[in-house]
Amino acid sequence: MKIRPLRKNEQAPYDLLLLSDDTRESIDKNIHNGEVFVAEIAEKIIAAFILKAEEEYTVEIKNIAVMEGLQGNGVGTMLLGYIKEIAGIRGLNKLLVGTCDQCFKEMEFYKKSGFEIFNVRKNFFVDNYKDPIYENGIQIRDMVMLSVDLAKKSSA
Ligand SMILES: CC(C)(COP(=O)(O)OP(=O)(O)OC[C@H]1O[C@@H](n2cnc3c(N)ncnc32)[C@H](O)[C@@H]1OP(=O)(O)O)[C@@H](O)C(=O)NCCC(=O)NCCS
Numbered sequence: 001m002k003i004r005p006l007r008k009n010e011q012a013p014y015d016l017l018l019l020s021d022d023t024r025e026s027i028d029k030n031i032h033n034g035e036v037f038v039a040e041i042a043e044k045i046i047a048a049f050i051l052k053a054e055e056e057y058t059v060e061i062k063n064i065a066v067m068e069g070l071q072g073n074g075v076g077t078m079l080l081g082y083i084k085e086i087a088g089i090r091g092l093n094k095l096l097v098g099t100c101d102q103c104f105k106e107m108e109f110y111k112k113s114g115f116e117i118f119n120v121r122k123n124f125f126v127d128n129y130k131d132p133i134y135e136n137g138i139q140i141r142d143m144v145m146l147s148v149d150l151a152k153k154s155s156a
Pocket of ligand 1: 019020063064065066067070071072073074075076077078098099100103105106108109110112
């Protein structure tokens with residue numbers, strides 16, 4: 001598997017990015033404010049994510065997604081490993097990610113790579129999306145924020 005930045009003039013893989021977000025509008029906002037990366041196997045794009053610089057030394061992971069048929073095989077964990085690696089090379093010391101209050105599988109996914117919950121953005125999905133969003137039949141409201149401290153990890 002090869003992970004690389006999206007090339008200039010290359011179309012963003014919306015089919016994949018939409019697995020992690022409900023609206024193209026919010027994906028476009030993340031593309032505009034961040035860097036899109038794709039993972040490919042035999043030149044076929046099978047996963048993607050966006051990195052958005054936050055405060056100094058911190059980057060937020062947005063719209064991480066693996067093609068449906070390949071989920072649950074360790075690809076996402078490899079992406080998180082790659083993100084940690086390039087964050088380290090860039091001298092960053094913290095990664096952030098947000099997920100929904102009903103996204104328990106995703107929370108496990110991040111926690112298994114060392115992320116810990118540090119904050120809850122109350123009513124984020126109510127205030128920032130026009131229509132209600134449901135996950136497993138329950139309306140999602142809050143964004144659960146997780147982070148991993150890279151400096152702490154490498155010295156441990
Ligand atoms: C979330 C996502 C990126 C994880 O990538 P992945 O390649 O499927 O994850 P991995 O195979 O590396 O799994 C790591 C851990 O995540 C959890 N997990 C991942 N997929 C799971 C599934 N289908 N069911 C239950 N747990 C799952 C498990 O805890 C798993 O650990 P395990 O393999 O020891 O059981 C991927 O499932 C995905 O694209 N989902 C749709 C888009 C999305 O929701 N993005 C995240 C937005 S916050």
